[in-house]
Amino acid sequence: MSGKKKRQVAPDAGLSKQRVVMEAIRIADREGVHGLSMRRLAGALGAGAMSLYYYVANKEELLDAMIDIVFEEIELPPAETDWQSAMRRRAASTRQVLARHPWAISLMESRTSPGPANLRHREAVTACLRGAGFSVLMATHANWLLDSYVYGFALQEASLPFDTADELANMTEDVYLPQLPPDEFPYLNESAAALVAAGYDPAEEFIFGLGLILGALEPLRASA
Amino acid sequence: MSGKKKRQVAPDAGLSKQRVVMEAIRIADREGVHGLSMRRLAGALGAGAMSLYYYVANKEELLDAMIDIVFEEIELPPAETDWQSAMRRRAASTRQVLARHPWAISLMESRTSPGPANLRHREAVTACLRGAGFSVLMATHANWLLDSYVYGFALQEASLPFDTADELANMTEDVYLPQLPPDEFPYLNESAAALVAAGYDPAEEFIFGLGLILGALEPLRASA
DNA sequence: TCGTACAGTGTACGACGTACGGTGTACGAA
DNA sequence: TTCGTACACCGTACGTCGTACACTGTACGA
The missing domain is CATH 1.10.10.60 (Homeodomain-like)
Incomplete structure (x- = not known):
């Protein structure tokens, strides 16, 4: 062939x-x-x-090929650092790439068989985790957990209607808050107000959750 | 009107x-x-x-309405228990509902404005977290983290081509492994073999990651 | 010179979302 | 009893979609 x-x-x-x-x-x-x-x-x-x-062959195959190219853009976990830094790097890269190609996220659900770039990525991540001392079972757990977080974050980020902090402030005040009667949604009002006051950076938010997950995984590896 | x-x-x-x-x-x-x-x-x-x-008004509005009905099916965090149990309940319910309606996940990306049921859900979750002693900022973090995990997990689960453990074993042996030359993908082979041997339950996998996240969030609340 | 494989095309079909302009029926007011 | 109006619903038609099928020209090996 x-x-x-x-x-x-x-x-x-x-x-x-x-x-x-x-x-x-x-x-x-x-x-x-x-x-x-x-x-x-x-x-x-x-x-x-x-x-x-x-x-x-058809449009489906085109979409599959597009997805796989997207996966090719994602940085593999670098080998020369500790596992947490490696995971941070590849997670940040995944988020960036998926933010650049938001359509890819919604396509993932319907495409059931992973392309070669996807497989290479999984292999590299698993290798990194196993190398860091996680058992086979624990590496599987970590894989699911980390991927869930990264994909879920990207999914939520893609559905945000704004790109910058200014837009956020405007959207929140003009569109969001009017929909939220304070007596029915006291807590959402509270947090919306806090967000507008403090500014909001998705990248920071991403780092926070990622750090928390990595920290919780750390004690679960059998450090050699 | x-x-x-x-x-x-x-x-x-x-x-x-x-x-x-x-x-x-x-x-x-x-x-x-x-x-x-x-x-x-x-x-x-x-x-x-x-x-x-x-x-x-048009098909878009229909899809929006469908999504919101799906959110209505999701159980709100129960008020009478500790925050971790409440989060477990609503997360499990979310996973179940999204597994029942896999199309909803891929729709979420493109639908930017949350419906009323979505808002009610967010309000209830935020209330639960604030009540458990999380600060406004920390509750926002926890919200993003938990939602990312749950949605991301559902997204991955939806793209699995099997529903039962038997199907998994068959798929893995007949479809998956032949695509994975052992010299190129040693770790994926290792974990695929382990999965087939040990059986695999998405519900258990879900619980694992969720427990890990909840455990890591616990020390971040100011217990009153 | 010719057969074959490659690279690309034109037409046509059935399905899609939906704009537009209907139609019949039930009701309140006259 | 009549009639205007609003409601609930529909038929037709337009432009776009994915793609089956049959077709063309060109380059090359024999």
Whole structure:
């Protein structure tokens, strides 16, 4: 199946699976998965819609390929540091990448079989944990726990309607609070007020939960 | 706007927003959001497609309404127990409900404004945490952390291609392992083997991570 | 010169969301 | 009894979607 002979062509002329998937990601980043249609994608590549089907079997396969490219962007846990720093690095990278491609999160639910980049990532993380002294069972637990946190955080962050602290303050005062009668929602009012007063940084919030989880995992490894 | 006079009708004749949304959920549960179209929904209700637009402005609003019904199904943290038990109860309920309606998770990403049931849930959780002695700031942290974990877990669980332990064993042996050359993925092979040997229960996995998080949060409250 | 594989296309079909302009029925007022 | 109005609902039509199918031109090995 592999080892196709390629005719020599100008390096960026013509289509390729790579180019198709990349452009698809660019469109999805700009307008969401909803804005990604085969015709639009083909148009952006200067091709006819049906040409795409030479490179992908169908749209599902295109989406799978897009997801896997996203996973390729995620930094693997570096080998030269302690396990906590390594986990911090890869978790932060995951959050960043998923924030850049929010559509990827909602796609994950429906795509059941992990792509190669996904597998490589899992392998590297598991290796790091096992190397740090976690048992097979405990490494599995840690994997689930950490991934749940990172994906869940990304999911929540993606559904936030604002990107900056200013926008947050505006949104909270103009849209959010009017929906929250203080007698019915005293605690949400309290915390909304505190958020507006103190400012709010998702990155900090992320670090907090991550640190707490890592700290709680630490005593569960059998330090060699 | 409110206070419409309803003509008296046989109680289950004719449509209603309630009936429309409920049937939509039933279809989505059975066949995923992908299988939910206005025409199919109308057909299932014995109505014409355009009739639905009397009750919902458009499909987006329908999806919003569906999500909020899902949130209504989630148990609020009970008031009469300690905060950890309360959080366990509502987290377990959330996981169950999201497992019952997997489509809801992928919808959450794109729906930016929380519905009333969602708000009531947040209020109750925040009240519980504040009552347990967490500061405003710490309650916010705990909220993000717990929700991230629960949603992320549900997201991962939804993308598992199996429902029972037997299916897991079969899937792992027949589909998963053949994709994993042992020299390239030694650790994933190791953990896959361990999983098949020991059996695997998502509910247990969920409890583990949740317990770890709750335990780590415990010392962060100012016990009154 | 020719057969074959590659790379890409045009047309067409059924399904989708929904704008628009209906229709019948029940009710309050006259 | 009549009639205007609001309600609940629907048929048709438009543009867009994914993609099956049959097609074309080009480059290469023989």
